[in-house]
Amino acid sequence: MLRRMSAAQDGDGRAGRPPRLALAFAALAVALVIWVIWFVTRPEEPDRSAAAAMPPAASARPRADTTARTPAAATEPKPASAPAASAPTEPPASAPAAPSRDFRGRVVRASDDSAFEGATVVALQGSGPRATELGRARSDADGRFTLHASRSLDEFQVLVRDPSWVPDDPRPGQPVTAGVEWGGTEDAPEVRLVLQTGWQLDVRVADARGVARSGVVVSAAGRSATTDLAGRCRLLDLPAGGELQLTATAAGAPPVTQAVSPPTTGLRQDLLITVP
DSSP states (O other): OHHHHHHHHTSOSTTTHHHHHHHHHHHHHHHHHHHHHHHHHOOOOOOHHHHHHSOGGGGOOOOOOOSOOOHHHHHSOOOOOOOOOOOOOOOOOOOOOOOEEEEEEEEEETTTOOBOTTOEEEEEESOGGGOEEEEEEEOOTTSEEEEEEETTOOEEEEEEOOTTSOTTOOOOOEEEOEEEEEEEOSSSEEEEEEEOOOEEEEEEEEOTTOOBOOSOEEEETTEEEEOOTTSEEEEEEEOOSSOEEEEEEOTTSOOEEEEEOOOSSSSEEEEEEEOO
16 A cells, blocks of 8 residues: 555656645635634724824813713713802801990199190000000190090000190100099099109299289290289299209390209299399
């Protein structure tokens, strides 16, 4: 049998060629079928050129809706939902205002208990450089004032203008020492402010015969007064701390100058001046 097979192969070869060609065609047909099946069933690749042409902002998309939807719902725009009605918010309650009241009082001099006109009374909360001003008022011709301020005031400060200042000087005054004396009732308190503004000089002006001279101008330390028919006048709020030069000027006569010293006790002193 082996000899017969060997003889068949050693022949002209016509019997061996047809089976090889058939096998080659069969293998090519199988490969073509496999390629057709792969081409039909392969997944579609995204269009990378279109994605590259989109602007960068288009890549930021909202988070996808994971709920199931029909194809029609996926293509139709979703209607905008109405904004939820927010409950009205009440404005925050403001802090209650500090209770306040009107403080009435009177400003007087310590020297003779006379009314002090034109004093500026300042109500303060706290003391020292960090004190807060609550209000201020100005005393009238009778020394009285009304000041609207908080009940929590701690002290008063009184500002007094120097008599030597010009009338249009904008300064309210300089602080002076003041004693505080409370009176009145709980609902209507009254305060009496006693100012230590200086000492008082009562002057009488007469001629050499002792006759009173009226209309004589007496001045010292920026204060001045004119004698009445009895030849008398009063200088208030004279500064303590040294001898003062007093000048009396009568009409038609040269001025008379006289030295005067502050009182050694108390805040009042009398003086007689003789003029021609």
